[in-house]
Each structure stands twice: as structure tokens, then as C-alpha cells.
Amino acid sequence: EAQVTQNPRYLITVTGKKLTVTCSQNMNHEYMSWYRQDPGLGLRQIYYSMNVEVTDKGDVPEGYKVSRKEKRNFPLILESPSPNQTSLYFCASSSTLAGGREQYFGPGTRLTVT
């Protein structure tokens, strides 16, 4: 089954404790992206990657890091989480082939930073 998986689905942590949210896709997609969803703001892009070793900032990158060492994986790293990073996070992937522009989303990771 074609899918994007994220782990963990729920995470409660404390300020300053480094964490990583994993994302993996099995569709051989070149493009992957991280979003955060906050009430009334929709989805905002954090980082994206056009392919292995190619990453770039989205609209809200402060406080986050990413890496793309393998095509299928795109982890999101919070080196020193703060309460304002409490949010619902989504990983997405898509093909860069013509016409394949829709993004496929993971189930989400709900992060609470206290």
C-alpha cells in the first residue's frame, strides 16, 4: 500500500529536550515536505526537499532542522523545543513528474511541549 508514515503519532515533551519525528514514504517520490497545522492558520510549510541531500526552508523554519540522506526518509528535528512549537505536524511527499503535483500526507504527529 502506498503511504507516508510518521512516528510517533503523539508526543509530549519538555522545553529544551531534543526530539526527532520520523517520516517515511514508499512511493519513490522525489519531493518531501513538513508542515505544521495550527487552528485558524491552516498548514504552513516548515522545510521541503526536492531530492536526496537537497533541502530548503519553507515559511516557518525557525527552530527546526531536517535532513534527507535517503530518498524515502525525511526526519524533522527539534534541537531545543519550545512551547510555541506545540502543534500538529504533517509530512507529505509527491512526485515531480508532470501532472503528479498532489501531495500525499502522513497521519500527523501531535506534539505538546510543556
Added chain:
Amino acid sequence: AQSVTQLDSQVPVFEEAPVELRCNYSSSVSVYLFWYVQYPNQGLQLLLKYLSGSTLVESINGFEAEFNKSQTSFHLRKPSVHISDTAEYFCAVSVTNNDMRFGAGTRLTVKP
């Protein structure tokens, strides 16, 4: 850069009534348009998309959207809603793969 405005944050409607969720976009170049649906505690799923060609696009579960270039709109409609359509709906616009912009979302609540 392109942007999206969803004109209604919440739309309550009775079962079997028609519904329209409004979406306007802003862009100086040609765009691709999408509607995604998010059911409770789930990720976003593509509902329908407009890439080119016919301006009226349909989904498999009875929704349709019409691309109106002159009004820069992409409103989502369904002639008769079901309880199971209760969800949050996001309109999105993109020019290339890495610049998809989402609206703030419209929460559709279908009441019996």
C-alpha cells in the same frame, strides 16, 4: 507568491442539503488548484484537483469544484451532503511542487 483565502471558517448544514465551500486565490501566474479533506484525527486526503482542461472537476464521492479564472475562485460544492461529510476542508494552490499554499480551512458540520 500565491495565496489562498477560504471565506468561511465554519459551515453548518443539515443532512441532504446542498453546500458550497468558498475559496479564492491570488497569483500572478497560472496555478494548480486542490481541495483536500481532513477527517478527525487523520491526515489530509486529496479530494479533487484542477491542473488544466475542463474547469469543472469532480470527486468520486459527489463533490465538484469549478475553476473560475476571471473571479480567481475554486469553490467546492455538493448537491446533497451526508453526515459522513463532516470534516475540515482545505483549499490549496501551487505553481511548482515546492510552493503549495493552503487556506485556513473550513470546518463542515453536517447535522441530522
